[in-house]
Amino acid sequence: MNVTIVDYNSGNISSVINSFKEVAKDKVNIEVTSDINKIKSSDKVVLPGQGSFKSCVEALKNIYGLTDTLNEFAITNKKPLLGICVGLQMFADVGYEETETKGLGWISGKVSKIDNQNGKFKLPHIGWNQINIVKESKIFQNIENNSHMYFVHSYEFIPKDTSVISATTDYSSNIVCSVEKQNIFGTQFHPEKSDKIGLKIISNFIDL
Amino acid sequence: MLKNRIIPCLDVKNGRVVKGINFVDLKDAGDPVEQAKIYSDGGADEICFLDITASNENRDIIYDVVKKTSKKCFVPLTVGGGVRTIDDISKLLNCGADKVSINTAAVQNPNVVKTSSKKFGSQCIVVAIDAKKVGNKWEIFTHGGRNKTDINALDHAKQMEDYGAGELLVTSMDKDGTQTGFDIDLTSKISSIVNIPIIASGGVGNLQHLADGIKLGKASAVLAASIFHYGKFSIKEAKEYLSKQNIPIRA
Numbered sequence: 001m002n003v004t005i006v007d008y009n010s011g012n013i014s015s016v017i018n019s020f021k022e023v024a025k026d027k028v029n030i031e032v033t034s035d036i037n038k039i040k041s042s043d044k045v046v047l048p049g050q051g052s053f054k055s056c057v058e059a060l061k062n063i064y065g066l067t068d069t070l071n072e073f074a075i076t077n078k079k080p081l082l083g084i085c086v087g088l089q090m091f092a093d094v095g096y097e098e099t100e101t102k103g104l105g106w107i108s109g110k111v112s113k114i115d116n117q118n119g120k121f122k123l124p125h126i127g128w129n130q131i132n133i134v135k136e137s138k139i140f141q142n143i144e145n146n147s148h149m150y151f152v153h154s155y156e157f158i159p160k161d162t163s164v165i166s167a168t169t170d171y172s173s174n175i176v177c178s179v180e181k182q183n184i185f186g187t188q189f190h191p192e193k194s195d196k197i198g199l200k201i202i203s204n205f206i207d208l
Numbered sequence: 209m210l211k212n213r214i215i216p217c218l219d220v221k222n223g224r225v226v227k228g229i230n231f232v233d234l235k236d237a238g239d240p241v242e243q244a245k246i247y248s249d250g251g252a253d254e255i256c257f258l259d260i261t262a263s264n265e266n267r268d269i270i271y272d273v274v275k276k277t278s279k280k281c282f283v284p285l286t287v288g289g290g291v292r293t294i295d296d297i298s299k300l301l302n303c304g305a306d307k308v309s310i311n312t313a314a315v316q317n318p319n320v321v322k323t324s325s326k327k328f329g330s331q332c333i334v335v336a337i338d339a340k341k342v343g344n345k346w347e348i349f350t351h352g353g354r355n356k357t358d359i360n361a362l363d364h365a366k367q368m369e370d371y372g373a374g375e376l377l378v379t380s381m382d383k384d385g386t387q388t389g390f391d392i393d394l395t396s397k398i399s400s401i402v403n404i405p406i407i408a409s410g411g412v413g414n415l416q417h418l419a420d421g422i423k424l425g426k427a428s429a430v431l432a433a434s435i436f437h438y439g440k441f442s443i444k445e446a447k448e449y450l451s452k453q454n455i456p457i458r459a
Contacts, residue, residue, distance in 0.1 A: 011328050011332070012328060014278060014303065015278060018279050018282075022279070050328070051331075055329075116403070122403055124375075124405070126405050127210050127213050127405070127428065127429065128253055128458040129209065129210045148459075150284060152284075152374070170209055171210055195282055
């Protein structure tokens with residue numbers, strides 16, 4: 001099996017690569033590339049993302065044919081895709097970081113700044129927070145409710161259809177921290193930095 | 209609920225772990241990769257490496273240390289010390305650091321913070337502030353605490369937030385190495401004027417100091433070196449201690 005981590009200059013993806021390689025060992029081939037032919041032929045795709053919504057969307061667009069390839073992979077062919085952090089946020093129709101930017105539109109909704117209640121909550125939301133699993137998700141198999149995951153973000157994804165939400169976390173309000181819509185998975189937290197429990201989520205995705 | 213973080217810090221010189229007492233008098237104490245792994249297995253919420261390698265020819269050793277560590281530790285790894293340019297940041301991130309801490313360069317050329325937080329995202333830019341009390345205010349010191357700048361630490365903190373820093377690592381030069389606790393006044397003042405998380409550093413000698421940093425110093429995270437490093441306390445003991453005081457901690 002081939003799992004491809006999309007390398008589209010979206011910032012630091014070393015930790016994502018390291019964690020997937022750790023979980024995959026020799027069983028699964030982990031490819032790190034922006035080559036659209038390799039993405040097309042892979043079984044699963046991981047879409048990481050760091051920095052701003054705008055910079056990530058622009059970085060995706062800068063690679064010719066990449067957005068179309070991802071659309072074909074996730075929407076037409078319905079193959080498993082995992083978005084992490086801004087990778088998840090880009091599923092939305094629109095994001096409001098820096099300026100209004102169109103997202104991939106895979107899961108209807110918007111990405112806006114976390115309401116920090118006039119400074120009561122510090123931003124970015126950095127550190128370990130518990131996830132409240134609200135629906136069964138394939139990537140949460142053998143993950144206990146209220147497990148701690150590592151977060152670092154200032155913006156949150158607000159999907160229109162709440163049935164896609166698989167987990168939330170409590171920081172000033174209930175923030176969507178995981179979604180599942182058919183073959184599309186996303187986590188706002190960083191499984192690659194969430195210790196053994198995070199590696200388990202990665203393993204669940206690889207084993208889908 | 210978001211948990212407060214405990215961050216063990218390893219001072220690394222020429223690829224080996226040392227701990228400075230007031231930034232001088234260093235003792236050799238082991239392999240950073242192994243140490244980091246022990247900490248992450250023991251429940252550390254994050255690991256911090258401070259590279260204090262002085263000579264330029266040995267500066268590249270840290271990249272190798274970071275590379276090896278990031279393949280073994282799956283908690284966030286922050287690396288600081290001698291980070292001057294966008295290229296330095298980029299190299300560290302490519303080796304597997306999750307955050308880079310910038311100190312002297314952030315004072316001499318604040319634009320490096322602006323540019324790097326735009327390029328890599330605020331989430332990986334930590335600005336380290338080394339401050340010392342001069343009269344009734346705190347002043348920034350650079351170059352590992354050797355150079356006075358006449359810059360007010362509070363003004364600098366605010367500016368760094370405006371320039372896109374994701375976190376501030378606040379070290380009291382007066383307290384560092386003394387084991388008498390954080391400079392609570394300094395930490396809480398900075399925490400109250402900025403809206404980004406503060407990591408308190410410098411002076412931890414016992415577990416109550418960690419609790420004070422969070423409760424009184426209003427720090428989101430507490431960083432300590434020697435109390436963990438010489439086996440005085442384990443991360444687990446620290447977490448149990450803080451939990452008993454109702455401080456939210458990742459068990």
